[in-house]
Amino acid sequence: MIQVGLLGAGRMAGIYADRIADLNEATVTAVASPTSAESFVTKRVPTATAYSDANELCKDTNVDAVAVLSPTDTHPELVEIAAEHELDVICEKPIARTLEGAARIQKIVESTDITFMVAHVTRFFPEYVTAKARVDDGVIGTPGVARTKRAFGFEGSRGWFDDSNRSGGILLDLAIHDFDYLRWVIGDIERVFTRRVDWINEGKSDVTLSIVRFENGAVGHVEAWAVEGPRVPFTTAFELAGSDGHLEFDLDDVRPIQYYDETGRSSPRDPVSDDLPLRRDGYHRQLEHFFECIQGGKEPSVSIEEGIASMRISLAAIESVERGKPVAVAEVGE
Secondary structure, eight states: OEEEEEEOOSHHHHHHHHHHHHOSSEEEEEEEOTTTHHHHHHHHOTTSEEESOHHHHHHOTTOSEEEEOSOGGGHHHHHHHHHHTTOEEEEESSSOSSHHHHHHHHHHHHTSOOOEEEEOGGGGSHHHHHHHHHHHTTTTOSEEEEEEEEEEEEOSOOGGGGOHHHHOHHHHHTHHHHHHHHHHHTOOEEEEEEEEEEEESSSEEEEEEEEEEETTSOEEEEEEEEEEOTTSOOEEEEEEEESSOEEEEETTSSSOEEEEOTTOOBOOOOOSSTTTTTSSOHHHHHHHHHHHHHHHTOOOSSOHHHHHHHHHHHHHHHHHHHHTSOEEGGGTTO
16 A cells, blocks of 8 residues: 655645545555645545645655645655655646756656656546547548647636746646647647737636647647636547548537548547546546556656656747747757
8 A cells, every 4th residue: 555645735635635545556644735734634634644844744654655736836846855755756747837947856856766757647538548549540540730628717816826937827737738648649849839818807817829830740729728717617628630530529528539530420429438437537547557656666657758848848838928929849948
């Protein structure tokens, strides 16, 4: 049984605590937060120990691994503390606010024997996994055009997240899911052109559209936004079109994936697999993979290098907004 400490006590910590409770491989034994660990433990994991300091949690002999679930700009420091105590780490994306912070984490990971995984959870949701497998199998031929959407509504101020100097905003925190996914499915992205509109009421609304050009010549359209409107539902969608067909997914559609071929016929819109509706979602599967890597001494499928590569695309998109023109991913950090 892997004993897990949660570094953070916000929304993501709640998701991780719930998913770990469903798994046989691990249990949450400690939670650290400078402000809310005790209340979180009382409500979510009453058998765990609450700490106000991450270093104290990492000294706990009942902790084997940690999940870094804190504000983005705190990740490098927390990964360093965990590594000093030889604890395995799963770190929420984006891995850092800046490339300097990401490089600090990379140096730590490369100089230790810890298992380190970047939590790009989209790679573990069955609909996304299935679509990649079909592209890899050549079902749509040569990919040429991709379109993704990821959006939600919220209510009121969101604290540190409304400060783009700490979070990077929607492009670094939300769009990175789809930048990473498209990299995984189609290949490396050469350049990004992004437009952004944001405004502040109680919280910061942020609407972005990015056009990406892949190194292989394919083109992608990435829509990511969050608006202050609690009735606006969370939604994700993608389309992948190639020389021989077209795949679709839309969270708002009860029949998830559809395929069109040259005959014009659509395959039945059956669930992606036998486990939909999901008993185990992408977070379950992501954590299962992380725990399997710890137990088996394997390298996680989402490495520090993968995390940095996808982060560069988000940073290029942010720079594109500032410059008002396309930005090559290779330019970021140069």
